[in-house]
Amino acid sequence: MASPDTRTQLLDAAERLFAERGYRGTSVRAITDLAGANLAAVAYHFGSKAELLAAVARRVIEPINAAQCAGLDRLLARTPDPPVAELVAAFVGPMYDEMRAGDEGGARTSRLIVTILSDPAEEVRSWTGPAEDAVRDRYLEAFTRALPDLPPQELWFRIRGILAVTAVDRVEVHNRLAGLPPVAGEAAKQWAITFLAAAMSAPPTGT
Amino acid sequence: MASPDTRTQLLDAAERLFAERGYRGTSVRAITDLAGANLAAVAYHFGSKAELLAAVARRVIEPINAAQCAGLDRLLARTPDPPVAELVAAFVGPMYDEMRAGDEGGARTSRLIVTILSDPAEEVRSWTGPAEDAVRDRYLEAFTRALPDLPPQELWFRIRGILAVTAVDRVEVHNRLAGLPPVAGEAAKQWAITFLAAAMSAPPTGT
């Protein structure tokens, strides 16, 4: 292990560059240059560029997932049937809280997640483990009990709506044309909870 | 002009492949192969790969924009201050209606839009013209009048929420884990309007 840990610096550089330019738009050479490492370091430490992305994704997603899980535990300890608004807050909150460490108000992490989720390449999306699925399934069940009249398909549509709003939140295209400054972290979190709690609580569409 | 119009077949092939594999994941060779054209045809008809993408994007977006504009005209002809739910329907509806022509229930077009909007490369996002901006500005103004108590920044946050939900709607990652069949076009449209009308109508977050 070198002094500033080449492996960690590769992860940091890759996280930033993948977020800024996408997976395919980032060359291994650009990563190693930014990390101050040799070109072969990626292959040595991670095996391949795709496995480096998987490592980056895990490092970003894991704390969010853990916080989502803990938040649901806390809710369920209080009442077996938490209201919709609190479920939304417990699910959405960590996506804003956990991504605030290090980068510009979470904008970079947000972009990274969008990049990963929207990239059509199989290798880019193959990092998910059973942990991510388990958390989502637990929330799905909790929402099902909180919204008993909502058909399963429409509930699933709304869950994806939550993911869409939280992930796409800060993509630059949508910000470009507003003369407004970028959204502050804490305010965006509250806005998202307000927006999504109202959306989730809407009555079923019917027919 | 050849019999089946090489130019159009290039547009069709590029639209499908850009949607399936992204801009960077699609080679010019793959496009010309699928179109049954020569490798040099892209350079001859469009100048470059980036300009071909711009042409594809324009062909997809223009009818949606026109329908959004017409829908708002229709609303404003009836009343100067349309309610939120009708504004949402007029804005969201065309994104589902206009993309139903040709591809699998609009899933491919939806993917194409996500691919374009979420790609960090500058060239991928430089196709927008003043028409797109004008429509968005008109809706922004209408929403501002319909929601006078909402601060501009939070309103803008919600507008982006609309775009996020409608665009990311059918990205495969989010569908993968549900045991449910893909969402049918008309049902998804109604679900989206229900979901987003409730979200837009939420009271301001406050503080």
Add this chain to the structure above:
DNA sequence: GGTTCAGTCAAACGTTCGTTTAATTCAAAC
């Protein structure tokens, strides 16, 4: 002092990419 081994390094590998070139086709215009 010699051995070991995780780590780093410069250099090269073969492939794929977007674009360019120059020759060719072929129906329409004269």
Add this chain to the structure above:
DNA sequence: GTTTGAATTAAACGAACGTTTGACTGAACC
């Protein structure tokens, strides 16, 4: 019948890519 010019073609171009190789480093261990 010749000319014209848009359209197509095969072939090549140089650049950039992810990965591999084999030599080298230097502290740890015996």
